[in-house]
Amino acid sequence: MTVSKRIVLRFPRRLVERPIVYRLVKDYDLEFNILKASITPEEEGLLVLELKGDQKEYDKGIKFLIKAGVKIQSLSQDVTRNEERCTSCGACITVCPTGAFSLDPKTREVLFDNEKCIACGLCIPACPPRAMEVHF
Amino acid sequence: MARTIAEINEKIKAGKAVVFTAEEVIAVAREKGVKKAAQEVDVVTTGTFGIMCSSGAYFNIGHSTPRLKLGGGRAYLNDVPAYTGLGAADLFMGANALPDDDPRNRIHPGEFNYGGGHVIEELVAGKDVRLAATAYGTDCYPRKRLETLINIKDLNEAVLFNVRNAYQNYNVAVNLSDKTIYTYMGVLKPHLGNANYSSAGQLSPLFNDPYYRTIGIGTKIFLGGGIGFVAWQGTQHNPGVPRTEKGIPKEGAGTLAVIGDLKQMSPRWLMGSSVLGYGCSLTVGVGVPIPILSEEMLEYTAVTDADIYAPVIDYSDAFPNNKPDILAEVTYAELKSGRIKVKGKDVPTASRSSYPRAVEIATTLKEWIRTGKFLLTESVQPLPGAESGAVIKPLNERPIEY
Numbered sequence: 200m201t202v203s204k205r206i207v208l209r210f211p212r213r214l215v216e217r218p219i220v221y222r223l224v225k226d227y228d229l230e231f232n233i234l235k236a237s238i239t240p241e242e243e244g245l246l247v248l249e250l251k252g253d254q255k256e257y258d259k260g261i262k263f264l265i266k267a268g269v270k271i272q273s274l275s276q277d278v279t280r281n282e283e284r285c286t287s288c289g290a291c292i293t294v295c296p297t298g299a300f301s302l303d304p305k306t307r308e309v310l311f312d313n314e315k316c317i318a319c320g321l322c323i324p325a326c327p328p329r330a331m332e333v334h335f
Numbered sequence: 336m337a338r339t340i341a342e343i344n345e346k347i348k349a350g351k352a353v354v355f356t357a358e359e360v361i362a363v364a365r366e367k368g369v370k371k372a373a374q375e376v377d378v379v380t381t382g383t384f385g386i387m388c389s390s391g392a393y394f395n396i397g398h399s400t401p402r403l404k405l406g407g408g409r410a411y412l413n414d415v416p417a418y419t420g421l422g423a424a425d426l427f428m429g430a431n432a433l434p435d436d437d438p439r440n441r442i443h444p445g446e447f448n449y450g451g452g453h454v455i456e457e458l459v460a461g462k463d464v465r466l467a468a469t470a471y472g473t474d475c476y477p478r479k480r481l482e483t484l485i486n487i488k489d490l491n492e493a494v495l496f497n498v499r500n501a502y503q504n505y506n507v508a509v510n511l512s513d514k515t516i517y518t519y520m521g522v523l524k525p526h527l528g529n530a531n532y533s534s535a536g537q538l539s540p541l542f543n544d545p546y547y548r549t550i551g552i553g554t555k556i557f558l559g560g561g562i563g564f565v566a567w568q569g570t571q572h573n574p575g576v577p578r579t580e581k582g583i584p585k586e587g588a589g590t591l592a593v594i595g596d597l598k599q600m601s602p603r604w605l606m607g608s609s610v611l612g613y614g615c616s617l618t619v620g621v622g623v624p625i626p627i628l629s630e631e632m633l634e635y636t637a638v639t640d641a642d643i644y645a646p647v648i649d650y651s652d653a654f655p656n657n658k659p660d661i662l663a664e665v666t667y668a669e670l671k672s673g674r675i676k677v678k679g680k681d682v683p684t685a686s687r688s689s690y691p692r693a694v695e696i697a698t699t700l701k702e703w704i705r706t707g708k709f710l711l712t713e714s715v716q717p718l719p720g721a722e723s724g725a726v727i728k729p730l731n732e733r734p735i736e737y
Contacts, residue, residue: 289686293529327608
């Protein structure tokens, strides 16, 4: 069975210079798509990946990453909506490049599907009450 | 049939008033017919929740010891400048005010994270706000500096006073240019990439009383989660625009100036807002009850999104340069379908005002009336109507001779 997941990887300083993603391709035959990559002043590496492959190989790849010392989190935990501040106006809908926001046709509430989110951050300043948050 | 506001109030007091929201009454009118529906329905409630820039609040902070005269001095609330052209202890904070050190659009588009609207929201939420003031000092008001925390509960008066709210209809904004633009109508992508609109349509107050037969000066309303009143017609009130056969204005028309005690309002209905590349503002909740005094009023309140047209305007050229060009006229039913046709292109739409929150306002007002908590008022004077000849004028710039 093939799986495709969006994950956030955090590399400690000692791993920043190692070709971790290369090993995912070579040893576990996983496809990757880099959504975001950065190195912070403390030289911690951040990589947001879409990772695709056979479920068994995917699990092995994730195990390899954990063993190497990479911290892994699902992307959906990093992009969240503050429900107290969201007014369901809809300002985000046409701004989002991946269609992660949609309208409930009945209630006209704005729905957020974080599985579609690629954490580009375009919605954050476009939201008047600042309801969208990225926690990187 | 005819009904008076006094009769409706008697029914409200007895807990017998029949009240529907402007959304619900559409089905009632369809099922029963206008005549029968008008006999049965006493009040229809409306609502709108959107960014309304010409909003603000005034405060009386109480006199310090020794006294300081704010009037003619300078004052800041959480670093946002307040207007000090009033008396010794009065301040006015407008929703669009920005801290002196906000970078504005120096790095375009500016984010505008905190301004006057946010100060109003924080005060309403009961949070302490920093007041810093300087004055020139007089014999009777000798003090020159003041720095203190203030809280809404300690202020003598805190009054929301919005000079233009609840616009009767509004433009649909698009961008014909080849670069993204950042407007008060939101981010507009190039080449008709999207279309933004801002009205609750069939639920919006002035669409349900298009000729201002019942809404006038003194009308009691839902304002910011509490109770307020229509103070006057809003600025830019422009009743004489083209209308449909049913009297619905086909572009921005009437507006309301509204006032109410800020102390009984809620941050859920007054939210500081940031408009990318444009500025800070306040999102305001307004709901107006419409008494069904006649069949005509029931017919007005049964208006649907399909009956209401809005003009599509290019915000890259026509709007900034005050050109009258209208690219298309579309209904709110089309806008709410998620796509409209402009110049042969299928354009995705998005709203700037919240329809679910407009429903919540109309429903809240309905419950207040049903449970006898909210009585209707007679207006003291009607707003200028279509026949008044009132029009808004552009600025006539005249050179100054030196």
